[in-house]
Structure formats: C-alpha cells, structure tokens
Amino acid sequence: MVYEPREDSFLLRDKLLEQFKGKKIGVSVDIGTGSGIIALALSSFSEKIFACDIDAEAVKAAKQKLDSANAGNVNVFKSDLFKEFPGVKADLIVFNPPYLPLGEDDYYDESLHGGRKGVEVTVEFLEQAKEFLSENGVVFFVASSTADIPFLERKLKELKYRFEVIGKKHFFFEDILIYKARLS
Numbered sequence: 001m002v003y004e005p006r007e008d009s010f011l012l013r014d015k016l017l018e019q020f021k022g023k024k025i026g027v028s029v030d031i032g033t034g035s036g037i038i039a040l041a042l043s044s045f046s047e048k049i050f051a052c053d054i055d056a057e058a059v060k061a062a063k064q065k066l067d068s069a070n071a072g073n074v075n076v077f078k079s080d081l082f083k084e085f086p087g088v089k090a091d092l093i094v095f096n097p098p099y100l101p102l103g104e105d106d107y108y109d110e111s112l113h114g115g116r117k118g119v120e121v122t123v124e125f126l127e128q129a130k131e132f133l134s135e136n137g138v139v140f141f142v143a144s145s146t147a148d149i150p151f152l153e154r155k156l157k158e159l160k161y162r163f164e165v166i167g168k169k170h171f172f173f174e175d176i177l178i179y180k181a182r183l184s
C-alpha cells in the first residue's frame, strides 16, 4: 500500500528544507520513500539521491511522482532497508519509518507498524545506516510518542549516535518527533 503523505511526512519535509536551506550536498538517501515526497524535497538540495521502499507499489508511485517533477537525479528502487544498496557513502540519510507499536489485535501494516515497541524497524535502520554514512553524514528520522522512546534512545547511545529532537508536533493522539543524529 502506498502511504499517503500526512502530518509526519510534511513535518519531516519542512524540517529538512529548513535545515538545508541555501546548502548543496552530495549524496542523500531516502529509506521508505512511499509516494516519493521526501525524495522530491531532497532533490532540491542534493546532487544524487537513492530512494527505496520495501513495497513495489510505492516504488512505482514514487518513480511516477519524481518523473513528473523532472527530478532526474533520483534513483528509485525496491529494497528492504539497505539490502539492495550499492556501496554509497551518504551525507544525509532520511527515514520516515513505520513507527506505531503493533498491538495484540492489530492487523500488521508494513507502512505503519514498527514492531511491538514501535521502533524495532528504526533500530535495525540505525544499525545498517552506520555503514552508509559519510564521515560527517547525518541521519534524520521520525518517531512517535506512542512508541518505546526510552528503548529507542538507549539503542541510539549503544550504537554511538549523538542525537537531538529538532521537531515535535502534536497530532490527534500522539506527538510526532523528528530526530537528527550523527555518529560520535
């Protein structure tokens, strides 16, 4: 299923555009591109973008969106996190992950649920991202206050990331958090 951009997508996109205003960077990566909204924003300040999604339908939708916007610097492909990635070193890696905790009675949705704690997919992403970050590379990702945030922050420290929350907005039943992290 293709994730229709919503408040979390817009908050992440706006934070990225704000943080990279007036800058030009080399390689960026958009994991879980969905409709391609984040990859499109990255294309305005990056020379080359690699965007992937685990969902074939999302890959198709993102390709269409980026083609119609003439974003020729984006390479979109199907991948489970970094599995199919070429050996790139990225200045910026972004992920708006499935971040909701999966409840006992929930029907699992790959675009929404990040595991029982809501952050298992994110933690796996953070582990893999280390290999693909350039020396001064930075990671941006989304989390929800409904997830196990203490567990996430413990893992960030264990993985040797320095991090801060650079955006926070309340929507309906949760706070959406935007994290910025670098390897220390």
Ligand SMILES: C[S@@+](CC[C@H](N)C(=O)[O-])C[C@H]1O[C@@H](n2cnc3c(N)ncnc32)[C@H](O)[C@@H]1O
Pocket: 002, 003, 004, 005, 006, 008, 009, 012, 031, 032, 033, 034, 035, 036, 037, 038, 052, 053, 054, 055, 058, 079, 080, 081, 096, 097, 098, 099, 110, 111, 112, 121
């Ligand atoms: C919350 S949506 C975000 C979509 C889009 N980036 C946005 O901000 O609107 C999460 C996306 O991650 C994708 N996804 C989930 N698990 C993934 C994985 N292991 N590897 C790559 N993509 C994944 C889903 O298919 C979905 O498109």
